[in-house]
Amino acid sequence: MLKHIAAGSARTRVDLARVMGLARSTVSQRIDALLAAELIVERGTAASSGGRPALLLRLNTQAGLILSADLGATHAWLALSDLGGQPLAEIDNDITIDQEPRQVLDGVDQRFSELLAKAGCDAQQVRVIAVGVPAPVELPVGKVVSPPLMPQWDDYSVPEYFEERYPAAQIVVDNDVNLMARGEHQEHYRDVKHLLFVKFGTGIGCGIIIDGEPHSGAQGCAGDIGHIRLPNSDTPCRCGKSGCLEAVAGGGALAKELHYLNAATARDVAQLAAKGELRARRAISLAAQRIGEVLAAIISFANPEVIILGGSLARFNETLLADIRSGIYNRALPLATRSLRIETSKLDERAGTIGAISLAQQRIFSPTGVAKLLDAQHSPGK
Amino acid sequence: MLKHIAAGSARTRVDLARVMGLARSTVSQRIDALLAAELIVERGTAASSGGRPALLLRLNTQAGLILSADLGATHAWLALSDLGGQPLAEIDNDITIDQEPRQVLDGVDQRFSELLAKAGCDAQQVRVIAVGVPAPVELPVGKVVSPPLMPQWDDYSVPEYFEERYPAAQIVVDNDVNLMARGEHQEHYRDVKHLLFVKFGTGIGCGIIIDGEPHSGAQGCAGDIGHIRLPNSDTPCRCGKSGCLEAVAGGGALAKELHYLNAATARDVAQLAAKGELRARRAISLAAQRIGEVLAAIISFANPEVIILGGSLARFNETLLADIRSGIYNRALPLATRSLRIETSKLDERAGTIGAISLAQQRIFSPTGVAKLLDAQHSPGK
Numbered sequence: 001m002l003k004h005i006a007a008g009s010a011r012t013r014v015d016l017a018r019v020m021g022l023a024r025s026t027v028s029q030r031i032d033a034l035l036a037a038e039l040i041v042e043r044g045t046a047a048s049s050g051g052r053p054a055l056l057l058r059l060n061t062q063a064g065l066i067l068s069a070d071l072g073a074t075h076a077w078l079a080l081s082d083l084g085g086q087p088l089a090e091i092d093n094d095i096t097i098d099q100e101p102r103q104v105l106d107g108v109d110q111r112f113s114e115l116l117a118k119a120g121c122d123a124q125q126v127r128v129i130a131v132g133v134p135a136p137v138e139l140p141v142g143k144v145v146s147p148p149l150m151p152q153w154d155d156y157s158v159p160e161y162f163e164e165r166y167p168a169a170q171i172v173v174d175n176d177v178n179l180m181a182r183g184e185h186q187e188h189y190r191d192v193k194h195l196l197f198v199k200f201g202t203g204i205g206c207g208i209i210i211d212g213e214p215h216s217g218a219q220g221c222a223g224d225i226g227h228i229r230l231p232n233s234d235t236p237c238r239c240g241k242s243g244c245l246e247a248v249a250g251g252g253a254l255a256k257e258l259h260y261l262n263a264a265t266a267r268d269v270a271q272l273a274a275k276g277e278l279r280a281r282r283a284i285s286l287a288a289q290r291i292g293e294v295l296a297a298i299i300s301f302a303n304p305e306v307i308i309l310g311g312s313l314a315r316f317n318e319t320l321l322a323d324i325r326s327g328i329y330n331r332a333l334p335l336a337t338r339s340l341r342i343e344t345s346k347l348d349e350r351a352g353t354i355g356a357i358s359l360a361q362q363r364i365f366s367p368t369g370v371a372k373l374l375d376a377q378h379s380p381g382k
Numbered sequence: 383m384l385k386h387i388a389a390g391s392a393r394t395r396v397d398l399a400r401v402m403g404l405a406r407s408t409v410s411q412r413i414d415a416l417l418a419a420e421l422i423v424e425r426g427t428a429a430s431s432g433g434r435p436a437l438l439l440r441l442n443t444q445a446g447l448i449l450s451a452d453l454g455a456t457h458a459w460l461a462l463s464d465l466g467g468q469p470l471a472e473i474d475n476d477i478t479i480d481q482e483p484r485q486v487l488d489g490v491d492q493r494f495s496e497l498l499a500k501a502g503c504d505a506q507q508v509r510v511i512a513v514g515v516p517a518p519v520e521l522p523v524g525k526v527v528s529p530p531l532m533p534q535w536d537d538y539s540v541p542e543y544f545e546e547r548y549p550a551a552q553i554v555v556d557n558d559v560n561l562m563a564r565g566e567h568q569e570h571y572r573d574v575k576h577l578l579f580v581k582f583g584t585g586i587g588c589g590i591i592i593d594g595e596p597h598s599g600a601q602g603c604a605g606d607i608g609h610i611r612l613p614n615s616d617t618p619c620r621c622g623k624s625g626c627l628e629a630v631a632g633g634g635a636l637a638k639e640l641h642y643l644n645a646a647t648a649r650d651v652a653q654l655a656a657k658g659e660l661r662a663r664r665a666i667s668l669a670a671q672r673i674g675e676v677l678a679a680i681i682s683f684a685n686p687e688v689i690i691l692g693g694s695l696a697r698f699n700e701t702l703l704a705d706i707r708s709g710i711y712n713r714a715l716p717l718a719t720r721s722l723r724i725e726t727s728k729l730d731e732r733a734g735t736i737g738a739i740s741l742a743q744q745r746i747f748s749p750t751g752v753a754k755l756l757d758a759q760h761s762p763g764k
Contacts, residue, residue, distance in 0.1 A: 001387045024401040049575055146717045190633050194600050206683065210592050217685025218576050221717045228679040229713045231613025239715060294679070297610040301588065303599025313437055335528045335603045335622060376474060 070352030181207025183355030292327015446509030452734030563589025565737030674709015
């Protein structure tokens with residue numbers, strides 16, 4: 001219903017009932033809840049062919065604010081936007097995700113305060129906070145589970161941290177790559193039903209869109225391709241196993257390999273490659289081929305239409321797509337690759353933020369989100 | 383709407399409008415179409431609290447027949463049922479799928495005639511024919527595409543074959559393993575959202591249920607795991623590549639390996655194992671471990687709740703589950719396997735047939751199916 005109102009494809013109660021084939025009474029009930037939650041407003045009237053003119057419904061983008069934090073292993077992107085998704089302020093800065101979660105989140109919260117101050121807004125106006133982390137997430141509760149890159153976060157509840165500070169906000173947490181897939185799909189590939197977003201950064205992960213919807217699996221760890229075992233490798237991995245794709249081809253592994261060039265992070269490796277350092281380029285190139293080989297198996301299984309490559313190492317190497325493709329085409333069946341498109345991220349560093357805002361909107365405009373909003377408005381604490 | 387009527391959760395127009403939140407006029411329109419198509423009938427009246435008693439709606443399972451053919455590489459299962467899915471007659475027999483499609487389908491059609499005769503029914507009553515083939519299928523049109531096991535079928539349209547013979551029927555075609563996944567899910571795992579059905583027969587394939595719905599990918603070849611390349615193997619495969627899982631661990635490959643024991647097909651290998659032949663058991667056991675290793679990567683990617691093993695080789699080996707599990711647990715991440723269930727097919731040889739009938743029902747009860755049925759009834763040819 002909100003989609004129709006937002007898109008303008010139905011803006012009166014009568015139109016909604018017709019377009020959605022719903023009973024008038026059903027439409028009215030839901031509209032009343034949305035009006036009470038102040039998520040929509042009545043503004044102006046529709047041209048009428050007689051009788052009482054119908055009131056026009058609009059999304060109330062001013063009804064509150066969205067804060068989003070897209071946390072990578074070594075870098076964070078933070079944004080403040082209105083409920084319509086319009087950005088009000090953004091910052092990014094270096095972080096070290098492998099610290100105590102409270103320490104990392106205190107840093108995030110400080111940036112959130114800066115964003116609010118910058119836009120002249122108040123924490124009380126925040127209705128949703130969306131956080132992306134480079135780890136598997138138990139989606140319904142927003143808990144981080146068995147995260148190889150950030151072991152101190154195991155079983156940590158991100159929502160609990162923010163609930164204390166933002167009592168009027170609902171908190172949603174997801175894996176960073178899932179958010180990137182969502183963002184890219186939403187912004188540039190809406191008509192694509194089956195899409196994979198492969199992040200080639202410190203770690204390696206994959207966000208999955210199936211039938212137009214994000215897929216995160218039974219435990220929320222679908223797409224965790226960084227720990228697929230490569231043949232003929234026993235490089236130890238942070239996860240405790242050995243021979244994982246990430247341990248061989250992840251940006252963290254490449255930084256270790258190139259430490260004699262003063263590379264400490266995946267971003268350093270990317271910058272060396274951008275400056276024309278051949279050893280960095282060669283390392284990225286070989287890593288890309290290994291990723292391509294693993295993707296060949298994934299493609300046979302999932303038969304996607306589009307694969308998007310993102311992450312800090314997907315940027316500065318003009319042969320990257322060719323390297324990944326060579327890994328894929330050597331191994332995957334022609335039928336699955338016949339019309340497969342392999343492209344680099346159009347949103348680049350903003351993919352996670354766009355995805356986080358989209359997840360936040362989905363939450364607040366869902367029946368659960370609306371119900372919680374109404375509860376919060378009526379609770380005496382507010 | 384038909385789901386509610388079939389399940390009895392709403393059996394009058396008023397109930398349907400209430401349960402589905404639809405306008406009365408919308409409900410009436412759709413009910414009229416279903417009545418016209420004779421897919422439902424009005425029978426009896428509901429207890430009334432006053433006013434005119436409401437007419438009870440029921441699924442008209444007698445409105446027509448479903449024919450289904452589940453074609454494997456060397457064996458076929460054929461069934462006749464009513465539109466409610468109740469079986470009226472079944473047969474199975476050996477086939478050789480790797481022949482001219484017309485030759486194979488002529489055999490199928492002859493069996494169809496036998497089934498109809500056995501049940502005292504007429505070909506004119508057949509409303510849907512569902513066919514499963516061990517090959518990738520371009521779903522919307524029912525064409526077989528680049529099938530390694532049955533190269534003569536490339537680009538062959540199965541619907542065209544049957545349309546001539548059964549002008550009153552709609553024809554649906556799908557990959558055999560997709561149908562097995564659908565059947566098993568429908569019958570025994572309705573509450574499971576993410577399920578994989580792995581067929582270990584002449585070939586190796588995987589049917590995918592995601593979010594409760596079959597997933598067949600962009601070109602209809604999702605789940606084609608038989609051609610994922612194994613490390614350290616260059617055994618040539620029928621598909622033209624080498625080192626494919628199927629070329630090493632498929633039942634066809636095992637039969638070749640055990641030809642000195644007079645094994646010609648996957649079923650022969652299974653029968654040798656069932657008789658206690660140790661070399662057959664060992665071959666199945668090793669194959670199961672290789673399958674498990676490939677599944678470990680698939681599990682990291684898809685994070686399913688349940689994996690079902692079916693196909694002729696999944697039956698006669700008590701160590702099969704242990705062998706597959708050992709391949710998986712050595713390589714997959716703990717989070718993805720923590721609550722993963724790995725089981726053998728409960729429907730066994732009937733999985734494909736149950737799935738085919740379910741696909742047939744989905745088709746005939748869909749808006750497109752109903753519309754075509756009405757068209758056929760009004761066409762002068764009938």
